[in-house]
Amino acid sequence: DAGVIQSPRHEVTEMGQEVTLRCKPISGHNSLFWYRQTMMRGLELLIYFNNNVPIDDSGMPEDRFSAKMPNASFSTLKIQPSEPRDSAVYFCASSLDRESEAFFGQGTRLTVV
Amino acid sequence: DAKTTQPPSMDCAEGRAANLPCNHSTISGNEYVYWYRQIHSQGPQYIIHGLKNNETNEMASLIITEDRKSSTLILPHATLRDTAVYYCITGGNTDKLIFGTGTRLQVFP
Numbered sequence: 001d002a003g004v005i006q007s008p009r010h011e012v013t014e015m016g017q018e019v020t021l022r023c024k025p026i027s028g029h030n031s032l033f034w035y036r037q038t039m040m041r042g043l044e045l046l047i048y049f050n051n052n053v054p055i056d057d058s059g060m061p062e063d064r065f066s067a068k069m070p071n072a073s074f075s076t077l078k079i080q081p082s083e084p085r086d087s088a089v090y091f092c093a094s095s096l097d098r099e100s101e102a103f104f105g106q107g108t109r110l111t112v113v
Numbered sequence: 114d115a116k117t118t119q120p121p122s123m124d125c126a127e128g129r130a131a132n133l134p135c136n137h138s139t140i141s142g143n144e145y146v147y148w149y150r151q152i153h154s155q156g157p158q159y160i161i162h163g164l165k166n167n168e169t170n171e172m173a174s175l176i177i178t179e180d181r182k183s184s185t186l187i188l189p190h191a192t193l194r195d196t197a198v199y200y201c202i203t204g205g206n207t208d209k210l211i212f213g214t215g216t217r218l219q220v221f222p
Contacts, residue, residue, distance in 0.1 A: 004156075035212075043157070043200075043212035091156050101147070102210065104156030 004105035006092050012111045018080040021108045024073055025094030033102060034067055034077050035091040043091075049075065082112045116140070117201045122217040125195075131188040133216050135201030138182040144205050146177060148186045150197040151215075157200065160186065191220045 005024040013019050025032050034046040047057040049069045057067070064083070069075040079086055089109050093102040118136040125131040137146060147162040161168055161175045163184075168175045174187040188195055200215040 042214055045211065093156070101159035101162065102157075103159065107156050 004092055004094050004103055006090075006105035006108050008108060009106065010109045010111075012113065013082055015083055015112055016081045017112075018078065019082045019086075019110060019112075021077040021090050021092075021110070023075045023077070023092030023105060025075070025092070026103055027073065029094035029096050029103075030072075031095045031097060031100075031102075032069060032075050033093040033095075034075070035093065035104075036088045037091060037107070038088045046077070079110075082110075084112045086110060087112050116203050116211065117213055119199075119201050119213065119216045121214065122219070124219050124221060125188075125191045127193060127220055127222050128190055131186075131191040131195065131218060131220070133186040133188075133199050133201075133218065134183065135185070136183045137201070137203045140181050140203045141205075144203045146175065146181075146184050147202045147204065147210065148173070148175065149200045149202065149212075150195075151200070152194075152197040157212075160199075191218075193220050193222065196220045 007022045030051050032049040035043050036046055037043045044059055046059045047067045048055050052069045065079055067077045087110055089107045091104050091107045093104040095102045116139055145162050145164050148160040149157040150160055151157045161170055161173050163175045163177055177184045196219055198215040198217050200212050202210050204210050
């Protein structure tokens, strides 16, 4: 298996633009997570899906952020409109189930100018 | 907030054992201890986890004290490629993994 695949690896966008980050979890995994990492705040859990259903989105910073998982093999994290303070590395992770270890993708480095 | 306390940094000579401590005095009975590491510019990587018994796999050993209030991750023969930030996390399910600031391990030749 190729592991968790995220795209794009790097994204530079202007403030106010819509940004969509994509994630393909490991085949057969039922849980999917979105994390954000910054120097100031470290790794933060944004949202968690189980069997394609959002379970806990308490970490989503504000309404500008939304996440979807239309099927078991694809998820998106959208920021609309983007702001410079959204600049961070966004990681997607998946696990077989809620008790198993999580496997992380390589991340998307987002820069909002 | 993270529920664990780790030293911010440690050094280890290549080939020697690296012992990374973690305090988790508020751990509850059904919570596991997880260890992940993050090598520069990469996503976090799972290492090992345990509940109350000591655990060993091909990467490391995990020693949990009898009262479960602390644990130690042991890398038996550290290499330069083990240089990374190591995170100790407690939780009942993967969905509640809260990463702290971790320990930055520097392995030197």
